Amino acid sequence: MKLEDLEKVKFSDNSKLKFDYELSNLNWFNIGGKSKIYLLANSLRDLSKFLKQYNRRGKLFILGAGSNVLFDDNTFDGLIIKLGKNFNNISKLNENLIISGSSCLDKKVSEFAMENEIEGFEFLSCIPGSIGGGIKMNAGCYGKEFKDIIVSVQAIDFLGNVSTIPSSKITFNYRSTNLPKDLIYLSGTFKGSLSTKEKIKIGIDNLKNKKQLSQPFRVKTGGSTFKNPIDQTDKKVWKLIKESIDIKETNKMFGDAMLSEKHCNFMINKDKASSKDMKNLINFIKEKVYNKTGVNLELEIVLTS
Ligand SMILES: Cc1cc2nc3c(=O)[nH]c(=O)nc-3n(C[C@H](O)[C@H](O)[C@H](O)COP(=O)(O)OP(=O)(O)OC[C@H]3O[C@@H](n4cnc5c(N)ncnc54)[C@H](O)[C@@H]3O)c2cc1C
CATH class of the missing domain: 3.30.43.10 (Uridine Diphospho-n-acetylenolpyruvylglucosamine Reductase, domain 2)
Incomplete structure (x- = not known):
């Protein structure tokens, strides 16, 4: 090149x-x-x-x-x-509309909404990504996703053409959307409803507590490795993994790549794992889960090659 x-x-x-x-x-x-x-x-x-x-x-x-x-x-x-x-600015557009640049962390937007007494952004406090990544992944937790707050997305395509896409033109799926792959999200406009700072803070604290109880933190991880296979079974992916492998044994097999014992859909780099170690672990789990349950797991984390 x-x-x-x-x-x-x-x-x-x-x-x-x-x-x-x-x-x-x-x-x-x-x-x-x-x-x-x-x-x-x-x-x-x-x-x-x-x-x-x-x-x-x-x-x-x-x-x-x-x-x-x-x-x-x-x-x-x-x-x-x-x-x-x-791309890191946030502003209030009117009493319940917020515009945020794509490189803003979700957490910062959640705090901004709380300070401005706008409800609906509490779930963002539990997602460690940026607004751009959240739009791409239709990220979400505890029953809320980006789709519930997006009004429009501003984007530039790989050739430099800028556009604004209203949410009515977007189909949001579980951890994906139908937006073209060659878009760079520049910012998002989001809508909430009016509330009080005290009420929003209680909501945020509740979600953070739930998260801390169920997921590992302060570790090198990429969050959920696989999507819940909602089109194949009602069972959560962590349950399928738990049924299909011995986690303690598996954690001895792939160098520093391991599964969290707190939430076995979270892969962790214990220290010096390579991408190859991680991918070997991914393939091992996929195969074991398929053999045991017949479910074909799909990755939630994004691989580059
Ligand atoms: C501890 C932990 C907990 C997590 N909990 C959750 C959770 O509860 N719910 C959840 O949904 N996710 C969760 N995740 C996953 C992750 O935080 C989300 O998917 C998040 O939205 C990714 O944002 P990011 O900015 O980190 O994106 P990246 O990881 O950098 O990228 C992810 C994808 O988004 C694309 N992308 C990023 N920015 C842009 C942009 N500006 N324009 C176009 N494409 C872009 C990338 O190309 C890639 O395809 C968790 C991750 C961790 C580590």
Whole structure:
């Protein structure tokens, strides 16, 4: 792939272009090789200029907070874009509408909504990703998903065309949407309802407590590894895994890649697991669950190659 011309792109807002850039510090698993090209885009102006120059000449991946992604050990042979400074703003548009840049953490948006006495964003306090990743994944927990609060999404495609997509034009599925794959979400407009700070705080505290009781925290993980196979069975995926493997035994088999004993759908990098260790563990579980229950598990975490 020709790269020289990319170095010549002049940024107005201090965006950073790097080559052979380490990815392991940019994701929750702390795993991954390098990216051949990496862009920290600080503004729409810079992003749009760079996308036009790149002109889809190779692979392109958008990285949010890295809480749902497992990078490969080998170099990603393309461009990884992370959104920076100018995508990190939140504003109140009217009494119950909030607009947030894509690189804002969900938690920050939840706090902003609480401070402004807008209810409906409490679940965001339990999801460690960014707004962009949440839109892409239709992330959710405890009965609420992004679909319940999105009014519209602002996006740019890989060739630099900007659009606003109202939620009525989006089909939201479990941890996915029907939006085209070549979109970079720039921001989202979200709607809640009026409430009081005290009531919202109680809601947030309740959800956080529930989460702490049921899931591991302060570990290198990507959250739920597999989706609940809702089209195949009512059983939760953790239950299928528990029925199909001996977790303690499995945790001795794949180097530092292991399953959380607190929530066995969470994979953990105990220390120095490679992406290969993680993928071997994934394949082992898939096979065991299929053989035992006939259920074909689908990944929730996103793999790059
Ligand atoms: C401890 C833990 C708990 C979790 N709990 C939950 C939970 O309760 N519910 C839940 O749904 N998820 C949960 N997750 C998973 C994860 O936090 C969510 O999927 C989150 O929405 C991912 O956001 P991110 O910014 O980290 O995205 P990343 O992991 O960086 O990327 C995920 C996907 O989103 C895409 N993406 C990211 N930003 C953009 C953008 N601006 N434009 C276009 N595409 C983009 C990426 O290309 C990739 O396909 C958990 C993860 C962890 C580590």
